[in-house]
Amino acid sequence: xxxxxxxxxxxxxxxxxxxxxxxxxxxxxxxxxxxxxxxxxxxxxxxxxxxxxxxxxxxxxxxxxxxxxxxxxxxxxxxxxxxxxxxxxxxxxxxxxxxxxxxxxxxxxxxxxxxxxxxxxxxxxxxxxxxxxxxxxxxxxxxxxxxxxxxxxxxxxxxxxxxxxxxxxxxxxxxxxxxxxxxxxxxxxxxxxxxxxxxxxxxxxxxxxxxxxxxxxxxxxxxxxxxxxxxxxxxxxxxxxxxxxxxxxxxxxxxxxxxxxxxxxxxxxxxxxxxxxxxxxxxxxxxxxxxxxxxxxxxxxxx
Amino acid sequence: xxxxxxxxxxxxxxxxxxxxxxxxxxxxxxxxxxxxxxxxxxxxxxxxxxxxxxxxxxxxxxxxxxxxxxxxxxxxxxxxxxxxxxxxxxxxxxxxxxxxxxxxxxxxxxxxxxxxxxxxxxxxxxxxxxxxxxxxxxxxxxxxxxxxxxxxxxxxxxxxxxxxxxxxxxxxxxxxxxxxxxxxxxxxxxxxxxxxxxxxxxxxxxxxxxxxxxxxxxxxxxxxxxxxxxxxxxxxxxxxxxxxxxxxxxxxxxxxxxxxxxxxxxxxxxxxxxxxxxxxxxxxxxxxxxxxxxxxxxxxxxxxxxxxxxxxxxxxxxxxxxxxxxxxxxxxxxxxxxxxxxxxxxxxxxxxxxxxxxxxxxxxxxxxxxxxxxxxxxxxxxxxxxxxxxxxxxxxxxxxxxxxxxxxxxxxxxxxxxxxxxxxxxxxxxxxxxxxxxxxxxxxxxxxxxxxxxxxxxxxxxxxxxxxxxxxxxxxxxxxxxxxxxxxxxxxxxxxxxxxxxxxxxxxxxxxxxxxxxxxxxxxxxxxxxxxxxxxxxxxxxxxxxxxxxxxxxxxxxxxxxxxxxxxxxxxxxxxxxxxxxxxxxxxxxxxxxxxxxxxxxxxxxxxxxxxxxxxxxxxxxxxxxxxxxxxxxxxxxxxxxxxxxxxxxxxxxxxxxxxxxxxxxxxxxxxxxxxxxxxxxxxxxxxx
Numbered sequence: 001x002x003x004x005x006x007x008x009x010x011x012x013x014x015x016x017x018x019x020x021x022x023x024x025x026x027x028x029x030x031x032x033x034x035x036x037x038x039x040x041x042x043x044x045x046x047x048x049x050x051x052x053x054x055x056x057x058x059x060x061x062x063x064x065x066x067x068x069x070x071x072x073x074x075x076x077x078x079x080x081x082x083x084x085x086x087x088x089x090x091x092x093x094x095x096x097x098x099x100x101x102x103x104x105x106x107x108x109x110x111x112x113x114x115x116x117x118x119x120x121x122x123x124x125x126x127x128x129x130x131x132x133x134x135x136x137x138x139x140x141x142x143x144x145x146x147x148x149x150x151x152x153x154x155x156x157x158x159x160x161x162x163x164x165x166x167x168x169x170x171x172x173x174x175x176x177x178x179x180x181x182x183x184x185x186x187x188x189x190x191x192x193x194x195x196x197x198x199x200x201x202x203x204x205x206x207x208x209x210x211x212x213x214x215x216x217x218x219x220x221x222x223x224x225x226x227x228x229x230x231x232x233x234x235x236x237x238x239x240x241x242x243x244x245x246x247x248x249x250x251x252x253x254x255x256x257x258x259x260x261x262x263x264x265x266x267x268x269x270x271x272x273x274x275x276x277x278x279x280x281x282x283x284x285x286x287x288x289x290x291x292x293x294x295x296x297x298x299x300x301x302x303x
Numbered sequence: 304x305x306x307x308x309x310x311x312x313x314x315x316x317x318x319x320x321x322x323x324x325x326x327x328x329x330x331x332x333x334x335x336x337x338x339x340x341x342x343x344x345x346x347x348x349x350x351x352x353x354x355x356x357x358x359x360x361x362x363x364x365x366x367x368x369x370x371x372x373x374x375x376x377x378x379x380x381x382x383x384x385x386x387x388x389x390x391x392x393x394x395x396x397x398x399x400x401x402x403x404x405x406x407x408x409x410x411x412x413x414x415x416x417x418x419x420x421x422x423x424x425x426x427x428x429x430x431x432x433x434x435x436x437x438x439x440x441x442x443x444x445x446x447x448x449x450x451x452x453x454x455x456x457x458x459x460x461x462x463x464x465x466x467x468x469x470x471x472x473x474x475x476x477x478x479x480x481x482x483x484x485x486x487x488x489x490x491x492x493x494x495x496x497x498x499x500x501x502x503x504x505x506x507x508x509x510x511x512x513x514x515x516x517x518x519x520x521x522x523x524x525x526x527x528x529x530x531x532x533x534x535x536x537x538x539x540x541x542x543x544x545x546x547x548x549x550x551x552x553x554x555x556x557x558x559x560x561x562x563x564x565x566x567x568x569x570x571x572x573x574x575x576x577x578x579x580x581x582x583x584x585x586x587x588x589x590x591x592x593x594x595x596x597x598x599x600x601x602x603x604x605x606x607x608x609x610x611x612x613x614x615x616x617x618x619x620x621x622x623x624x625x626x627x628x629x630x631x632x633x634x635x636x637x638x639x640x641x642x643x644x645x646x647x648x649x650x651x652x653x654x655x656x657x658x659x660x661x662x663x664x665x666x667x668x669x670x671x672x673x674x675x676x677x678x679x680x681x682x683x684x685x686x687x688x689x690x691x692x693x694x695x696x697x698x699x700x701x702x703x704x705x706x707x708x709x710x711x712x713x714x715x716x717x718x719x720x721x722x723x724x725x726x727x728x729x730x731x732x733x734x735x736x737x738x739x740x741x742x743x744x745x746x747x748x749x750x751x752x753x754x755x756x757x758x759x760x761x762x763x764x765x766x767x768x769x770x771x772x773x774x775x776x777x778x779x780x781x782x783x784x785x786x787x788x789x790x791x792x793x794x795x796x797x798x799x800x801x802x803x804x805x806x807x808x809x810x811x812x813x814x815x816x817x818x819x820x821x822x823x824x825x826x827x828x829x830x831x832x833x834x835x836x837x838x839x840x841x842x843x844x845x846x847x848x849x850x851x852x853x854x855x856x857x858x859x860x861x862x863x864x865x866x867x868x869x870x871x872x873x874x875x876x877x878x879x880x881x882x883x884x885x886x887x888x889x890x891x892x893x894x895x896x897x898x899x900x901x902x903x904x905x906x907x908x909x910x911x912x913x914x915x916x917x918x919x920x921x922x923x924x925x926x927x928x929x930x931x932x933x934x935x936x937x938x939x940x941x942x943x944x945x946x947x948x949x950x951x952x953x954x955x956x957x958x959x960x961x962x963x964x965x966x967x968x969x970x971x972x973x974x975x976x977x978x979x980x981x982x983x984x985x986x987x988x989x990x991x992x
Binding site: 031032034035036038039042043046047049050051052053054055056057059060062063064065066067069070071072073074087090091094095097098099101102130133134137155156157158159160161162164165169173179183238239241242246248249252253255256259260263266267270 | 469470471562564611648650651668669730732733739740741743744746748749750752753756757759941943954955956957958959960962963964965967968969970971973974977978979981982983984985986989990991992
């Protein structure tokens with residue numbers, strides 16, 4: 001296998017991502033529409049409750065839990081339930097939407113299909129892969145929860161707090177790491193389905209897990225860099241958000257624009273991660289493959 | 304309004320209706336703790352003075368420890384129905400109990416055979432938390448009897464407040480404790496009798512004042528803290544045991560703790576050094592008393608802290624000092640020489656957050672962030688109980704709001720003043736990110752409202768603790784709603800008057816057992832106002848308070864069309880056209896205010912016009928609505944109902960205000976933020992799928 005420097009892989013993947021601008025826009029529109037629909041009833045209720053109230057101003061500068069509690073009580077709990085059910089429904093709708101979007105994005109990144117065609121072509125395999133991911137996440141989290149309980153039992157009569165806290169934090173870290181590893185392995189599985197036209201989602205899923213297990217540094221190193229970029233991006237966003245004073249409409253509109261720009265970058269990072277997976281997969285498994293994507297063919301306007 | 308000289312007289316106690324405090328139920332105990340068996344074995348000699356005018360034929364004792372004997376006790380059954388405390392795994396629970404093996408009048412008859420369990424509250428035959436003993440002869444008024452008791456108390460694994468965990472022991476309510484004989488009329492009682500309730504999941508305690516002397520023997524490696532002052536400690540090298548002796552006069556209870564590796568630290572509270580002069584002056588002005596009237600004594604503070612929390616010690620002392628200072632300045636001197644604060648170890652948190660005379664349990668956490676004040680507030684709150692109910696010894700069974708609510712009210716004021724708002728900790732790899740992530744500030748009064756608004760009118764404040772709808776209702780009404788009710792009273796009367804009410808109440812009822820009616824009487828006396836309507840609705844009752852601006856309509860006043868009679872001597876005129884008469888436009892504005900709840904309180908309505916002019920109107924708040932009409936050249940810009948937020952129990956402050964322009968800016972901000980959070984949720988979730 002060819003050993004490519006990590007930065008070369010990331011650089012190639014970045015250039016590849018630049019070709020998938022349409023995928024980025026479609027994903028942003030889809031997530032925004034879903035969020036707006038979910039939020040609509042809640043915002044309408046807030047408008048009715050606070051619409052002409054002088055308490056809205058201070059509440060805008062600092063969240064007062066009592067004001068939220070008043071709003072919920074005034075509507076006899078409806079706003080809370082409205083939002084909970086709306087979010088739950090949104091997450092249910094998100095499942096097929098996210099599957100379609102990822103199929104379309106990977107199809108476009110690989111130049112194997114346009115966005116819409118890719119979303120349709122890979123939909124059912126990606127959906128089965130999602131179910132597999134759900135089972136893996138649940139199993140892994142259940143195992144870690146059992147470890148947590150075992151730790152609690154081990155310290156059942158302890159009078160000292162520090163080792164329990166530190167152990168719990170390590171376990172929490174393992175949870176985050178496990179979720180990240182499984183998500184990464186599933187990304188490689190998606191690459192198999194798209195690039196190798198693998199028909200079996202189950203085979204692709206296990207292949208992705210095996211790939212990560214066999215080549216942990218090569219498979220996860222670049223992804224860790226992308227994840228780090230995500231953390232840095234969030235740090236920049238939060239720091240910038242803290243600087244603003246949200247008293248004027250202009251500041252509020254600028255902050256909304258800034259938030260959407262941040263979101264666009266988050267989606268771009270997602271695309272970059274998929275492109276990186278494709279590059280790593282190629283470098284490790286098919287270094288001399290005819291599908292050596294250095295500059296993907298532009299696919300034109302057919303999304 | 305109370306005249307100054309009457310107020311001073313109240314404070315000096317010369318007008319007090321009550322005699323000097325008397326030790327009614329005193330205990331001399333010699334006991335030993337067996338850490339392996341988790342038992343306390345020993346003898347208690349009770350000296351009881353019948354200070355009533357009744358002949359008392361029986362004695363009734365609390366045997367609180369029997370609440371933890373099995374799953375069928377009233378306490379344990381209350382946990383199922385929603386009480387506080389928790390038995391996580393009944394099969395693994397190490398139960399607790401108390402056996403009185405001998406009960407005898409000193410130098411007299413053995414009464415062991417006359418003991419029987421009774422259940423005055425719920426007739427649950429499985430409950431053995433109240434024991435009655437029939438005396439051979441009634442105790443005459445003014446007579447003192449001495450009763451000797453041999454008993455064994457088995458401590459449970461910590462369930463609620465008391466028990467053990469490993470080598471940590473917290474013994475609370477561990478000995479047979481006499482109930483309170485109440486004569487007819489005492490606390491509005493219909494007929495004389497024992498006040499000795501069963502131990503319920505949501506109840507606490509009630510006892511007479513007395514003098515305590517306790518000798519405790521246990522292995523010498525244990526460090527001990529207890530109620531009162533340590534009078535001695537002797538070691539026996541042969542047996543490896545140590546005897547600790549503690550004494551305290553005029554208290555209602557005795558608790559102790561023991562653990563080999565407590566770190567024991569002492570500090571002194573020195574008022575002349577620790578209280579800034581400006582703060583003393585401020586309180587003196589608030590109360591209208593000379594500064595010399597606010598002299599406070601020195602107090603020894605003893606802290607028993609876990610070794611791994613050693614770096615939190617100064618923080619714990621700071622909280623204790625805040626309690627000593629502010630409770631002392633506001634309500635009078637702390638009456639004892641020592642205060643012991645215990646930090647329970649990990650896994651024994653249920654022993655924390657509790658009060659006993661001169662002895663409180665708090666509890667801090669390892670690496671607790673500097674801007675999260677839960678443990679500090681716990682210390683201030685538990686110290687506050689030294690006033691409400693260790694000094695003003697109300698009946699926690701029947702009127703829990705009088706101790707929890709009063710303490711919580713004062714604690715919230717201290718926390719606001721001394722600490723300010725805190726934040727929930729959010730740690731990643733040991734770094735607290737809550738400030739950077741702009742997590743909401745935890746303002747204490749705001750949190751009280753959140754609790755209150757969960758169910759603002761589900762129960763009354765004044766209610767037997769086991770008769771609340773559930774544990775959450777007990778907590779809400781005893782703590783947060785009670786504190787808000789007192790804050791509402793403070794806003795209505797004004798802070799200086801309320802401060803004088805509270806100080807007079809404590810001064811009059813030190814070492815006494817007041818009821819709600821007694822507090823109401825003091826409040827009316829000091830304020831000079833009739834407050835029956837307030838107590839009836841918001842303490843005895845459960846009225847929902849909600850006033851709101853229903854609407855504001857403004858129309859330009861136009862010359863009228865139609866037929867108008869002229870002045871006498873002139874013809875009738877017909878006006879068919881509106882003509883500009885050159886005068887400035889006038890506007891008629893109608894403000895509608897509604898009473899949306901069933902609580903009634905007088906309200907003040909404030910109106911601001913667009914030229915900056917203000918007008919106010921008073922409304923008695925009785926009918927369901929009222930309208931105020933204004934005729935001015937300006938339009939109304941803003942309206943407030945109860946602008947000063949006197950009505951702290953109003954369930955909706957948002958509808959108390961109205962402004963002409965809709966809050967488009969704020970709604971845009973919230974809408975944009977909510978959509979953004981949801982977008983992020985979907986992106987993150989999609990990444991996992």
